[in-house]
Amino acid sequence: MRRASRREFLGTAARLGVGAATATVLPLAVAGRACAAKPRRAASTSADVKTESVAGDSSLGAHGAAHGLLYGCAVNMNALGADAAYAALVREQCRIVVAENAMKWGALRPSAEGFNFDQADALVAFAEANRMKIRGHNLVWHQNNPKWFDATATKENARGLLVTHIETVAGRYAGRMHSWDVVNEAIDVAGGRADGLRNSVWLRLIDEDYIELAFKTAREADPQALLTYNDYGIEPETHAGEQKREAVIEMLRRMVARRVPLDAVGVQSHIAAAVSTDGNKSAASQVGAGLMRFIAAVRELGLQVFVTEMDVNDRALAADEPGRDAAVAAAYRQYLEMVLGDPAVRLVLTWGITDRYTWLGHEDGRADGKLERPLPFDAEGKAKAAFFAMRGAFDQREAAVSHG
Numbered sequence: 496m497r498r499a500s501r502r503e504f505l506g507t508a509a510r511l512g513v514g515a516a517t518a519t520v521l522p523l524a525v526a527g528r529a530c531a532a533k534p535r536r537a538a539s540t541s542a543d544v545k546t547e548s549v550a551g552d553s554s555l556g557a558h559g560a561a562h563g564l565l566y567g568c569a570v571n572m573n574a575l576g577a578d579a580a581y582a583a584l585v586r587e588q589c590r591i592v593v594a595e596n597a598m599k600w601g602a603l604r605p606s607a608e609g610f611n612f613d614q615a616d617a618l619v620a621f622a623e624a625n626r627m628k629i630r631g632h633n634l635v636w637h638q639n640n641p642k643w644f645d646a647t648a649t650k651e652n653a654r655g656l657l658v659t660h661i662e663t664v665a666g667r668y669a670g671r672m673h674s675w676d677v678v679n680e681a682i683d684v685a686g687g688r689a690d691g692l693r694n695s696v697w698l699r700l701i702d703e704d705y706i707e708l709a710f711k712t713a714r715e716a717d718p719q720a721l722l723t724y725n726d727y728g729i730e731p732e733t734h735a736g737e738q739k740r741e742a743v744i745e746m747l748r749r750m751v752a753r754r755v756p757l758d759a760v761g762v763q764s765h766i767a768a769a770v771s772t773d774g775n776k777s778a779a780s781q782v783g784a785g786l787m788r789f790i791a792a793v794r795e796l797g798l799q800v801f802v803t804e805m806d807v808n809d810r811a812l813a814a815d816e817p818g819r820d821a822a823v824a825a826a827y828r829q830y831l832e833m834v835l836g837d838p839a840v841r842l843v844l845t846w847g848i849t850d851r852y853t854w855l856g857h858e859d860g861r862a863d864g865k866l867e868r869p870l871p872f873d874a875e876g877k878a879k880a881a882f883f884a885m886r887g888a889f890d891q892r893e894a895a896v897s898h899g
C-alpha cells in the first residue's frame with residue numbers, strides 16, 4: 496500500500512479519532528523477560544494502518560482468533576438495549592462477551608427467594624444469536640450483594656444461600672458458558688490474615704472453605720464451563736503487587752493440592768498510563784517480570800490465564816487527547832506484548848469497548864473532570880490508537896505460542 500502523505504494521514508487520523516501524536520510514542524520503561532527479546536515497535540506506527548478497516552477480518556476478534564486468542568469485552572446491558580451503534584460495535588469486534596453487571600448478585604437477586612434473569616438472559620441471547628462465547632461474572636464476591644443480603648445472611652444460612660445461588664445461576668446456563676468467575680477478589684493482603692484472604696462477608700459467615708464450596712458447586716452445576724478465580728492488583732511491579740501475587744499463588748496451590756475444580760486465573764488488568772517526562776519512567780503501572788513470573792507459576796499449576804477486565808486509565812496524564820491516546824495505546828501494546836508472550840494466556844477482554852460507557856471516572860476520575868479515554872474505541876465509536884496497539888500486539892503473538 497502507498498504510504499499516505501502527512502496531510503492525508505492527519506485527515507484520516509482525525510476521521511478515525513486517532514491523534515497525530517500517535518506517530519510518536521512515549522518510550523517505555525518496563526521490559527519483562529518475555530518482551531525483552533522482541534523488537535520494540537511503536538504503539539501505532541504506520542499511517543497506512545490507520546486507513547485499514549477495523550471490521551470483519553480487521554477486527555480485534557478476527558486478529559485475536561488468528562493468533563490463538565479470544566477477544567471480547569464487558570457489556571453494559573442498558574447501553575446494549577438502547578444504543579444500536581454500541582450493539583453493532585460489540586457484534587463487530589467481539590468473539591466473547593461478559594456482563595459488566597448483569598450476572599452479579601445485585602442484578603440477579605431482587606429478593607432472598609427470587610431471581611431476575613431478564614438482563615442476563617438478554618446477554619446470553621445476544622451472544623448466541625451472534626455466535627459469541629459467554630463468560631459469567633461472578634458467582635461469589637464481597638461487593639454488589641443486594642441490601643436484603645446483609646439483613647438476611649447469617650452463619651446458619653450462608654452456605655445454603657451460596658449453594659442455591661450457584662446451582663440456580665450456573666445451572667440455568669449450563670453447557671452454554673465459556674467460563675465463570677466463580678470467586679472474585681478473595682485476596683486482600685492489607686487485611687492482615689496470614690493466608691491473605693479478604694475478611695469478606697463470605698469468609699465471616701462460612702469460613703475459608705467458602706471458596707472450595709463455591710468451585711465444587713459450580714462444577715456440579717455446569718461441568719463444561721472453565722472455572723476461574725479472578726482478581727485485581729496482581730499486575731504492578733510494586734511491593735503490594737508482589738505480596739498480592741504471592742498470596743494468590745499460595746491460595747491456588749492449596750486449591751490444586753485439594754483438587755478443587757479450577758481451570759483458569761483471571762488477571763483483571765486495570766492498569767494506568769502515566770506521564771513519561773524523562774523519557775523512560777512510569778508507564779503502564781510498571782508491569783514487568785513479577786507478573787510474568789506469576790503467569791508462569793499459574794501455567795505450571797496446569798491452569799490457563801485470562802486477561803479479564805483490561806483498561807488503561809489516563810487520569811495522571813495532561814488533558815490533550817492525542818497525548819493521552821498515545822500513552823494509553825503504548826500501555827496496551829507494552830502490556831499485551833508482554834503477557835501474550837506466555838502461552839497460558841488465551842483470552843483478552845477489555846472492561847467495556849467504547850469510552851462512552853467506561854466505568855472509570857465514576858469514583859476517582861480525572862481532576863479536570865474530562866472523560867477518561869481508557870478503551871479501544873472513543874465515545875463516538877471510532878477506533879483509537881489503543882485499538883491499533885491491541886491489534887498489533889495480537890499480531891505479534893508468535894506462531895509457536897498461538898498454536899502451542
Ligand code: 9MR
Nearest residue numbers: 595596599632638639679727763804854
Ligand atoms: O464496572 C462495574 C461497575 O459498573 C459496577 O458499579 C462495579 C460494582 O459492581 O463493578 C464494576 O466492575 C468491576 C468488576 O465487577 C470486578 N473488577 C473490578 C471492576 C471495576 O470496578
